[in-house]
Amino acid sequence: NREIHLASRPQGWPTADNFRLVETGVPTPGPGQIVVRNQFISVDPYMRGRMNDVKSYVPPFALDAPLDGGAVGEVVAGGGDGISVGDTVLHGLGWREYALLDAGSARRVDPDLAPVTAYLSVLGMTGLTAYAGLLDVAAMRPGETVFVSGAAGAVGSMVGQIAKLKGAGRVVGSAGSPAKVARLTELGFDAAFDYHDGPVRDALKAAAPDGIDVYFDNVGGEHLEAAIGAMNLHGRAAICGMIAQYNSAEPPAAPRNLALVIGKRLTLRGFLVGDHGGLREQFVTEVAGWLREGKLSYDETIVDGIENAPDAFLGLLRGENLGKMLVRL
Numbered sequence: 001n002r003e004i005h006l007a008s009r010p011q012g013w014p015t016a017d018n019f020r021l022v023e024t025g026v027p028t029p030g031p032g033q034i035v036v037r038n039q040f041i042s043v044d045p046y047m048r049g050r051m052n053d054v055k056s057y058v059p060p061f062a063l064d065a066p067l068d069g070g071a072v073g074e075v076v077a078g079g080g081d082g083i084s085v086g087d088t089v090l091h092g093l094g095w096r097e098y099a100l101l102d103a104g105s106a107r108r109v110d111p112d113l114a115p116v117t118a119y120l121s122v123l124g125m126t127g128l129t130a131y132a133g134l135l136d137v138a139a140m141r142p143g144e145t146v147f148v149s150g151a152a153g154a155v156g157s158m159v160g161q162i163a164k165l166k167g168a169g170r171v172v173g174s175a176g177s178p179a180k181v182a183r184l185t186e187l188g189f190d191a192a193f194d195y196h197d198g199p200v201r202d203a204l205k206a207a208a209p210d211g212i213d214v215y216f217d218n219v220g221g222e223h224l225e226a227a228i229g230a231m232n233l234h235g236r237a238a239i240c241g242m243i244a245q246y247n248s249a250e251p252p253a254a255p256r257n258l259a260l261v262i263g264k265r266l267t268l269r270g271f272l273v274g275d276h277g278g279l280r281e282q283f284v285t286e287v288a289g290w291l292r293e294g295k296l297s298y299d300e301t302i303v304d305g306i307e308n309a310p311d312a313f314l315g316l317l318r319g320e321n322l323g324k325m326l327v328r329l
């Protein structure tokens with residue numbers, strides 16, 4: 001069994017030295033426990049925050065201990081709570097080849113209903129984040145103009161497509177490369193731009209000349225400032241993530257125009273997907289339907305081998321992924 005440990009806490013941008021590949025034995029299950037051979041692990045931006053030793057909504061990773069995160073795999077030993085050997089399960093102990101956990105903390109998934117990776121992406125946490133953030137937190141209404149940053153990523157690509165499916169008038173996305181921008185157009189975005197090409201404010205004005213009603217923020221900083229500037233009266237922003245500042249040691253310089261929130265009567269609302277589990281059933285039913293009907297596409301970037309998981313994480317922060325970043329073990 002090989003697993004990835006946090007060897008040291010990154011200062012600013014993480015490097016390969018912050019991680020260590022460690023060999024341990026394959027665990028043996030106790031009563032009510034299962035051993036899962038992980039097949040795919042999720043690689044997520046929020047892990048960067050957990051590498052700092054600060055209080056947050058999730059506890060920090062411990063040094064010299066395995067990282068964790070979403071994973072799917074096959075139960076190879078043990079059982080309990082209706083789960084037995086041979087089942088495919090979703091659970092929270094990724095970043096290792098074999099996971100030992102209480103059966104009650106795993107959820108059985110059906111590998112015949114969807115590819116198992118979907119339970120970590122479109123039908124999983126990132127899909128629900130997009131669905132809940134757009135429809136519940138920002139309460140998007142048909143006809144509205146929606147702007148989403150990080151639009152070619154796991155969450156962002158779902159936000160844009162769900163917005164179109166729910167009748168948005170215009171959907172604009174920003175992303176970090178020409179190839180990603182081209183992909184957004186294929187996915188049905190009405191307009192998309194590469195934020196490296198110039199000020200976000202100018203690109204957004206060109207893409208949404210009549211302003212925006214909803215902003216789904218994955219990036220923060222200059223993107224959030226531009227969105228506040230472009231918002232129409234009573235606009236709403238779902239504040240999902242601020243990846244532009246996860247590796248910076250300095251506080252962000254933007255947004256500088258927060259006072260506009262008053263005159264425009266804007267709502268900026270942060271949220272955590274974990275609080276929106278009540279929507280899961282509705283989300284799965286609706287998204288699975290769109291997938292079946294071919295109305296929704298999802299991209300995955302798959303890196304092979306537990307030893308390459310740190311590189312996958314560093315690549316995610318650098319924007320090397322299209323859609324959901326996963327590691328296949």
Ligand code: NDP
Pocket residue numbers: 044045046125126129150151152153154155156174175176177180218219239240241242243244245271272273274316317318319320321322323324325
């Ligand atoms: P993504 O698949 O979107 O991957 C991260 C992407 O961020 C990269 O591909 C990169 O794309 C982009 N990025 C990196 N640095 C910058 C930067 N400085 N400026 C602009 N874009 C940048 O990840 P997820 O879909 O998993 O997550 C998206 C966001 O949602 C993150 O902020 C994450 O923390 C947040 N999140 C929040 C949740 C919640 O409950 N609130 C739950 C899940 C995710 P590019 O090439 O375009 O730069």
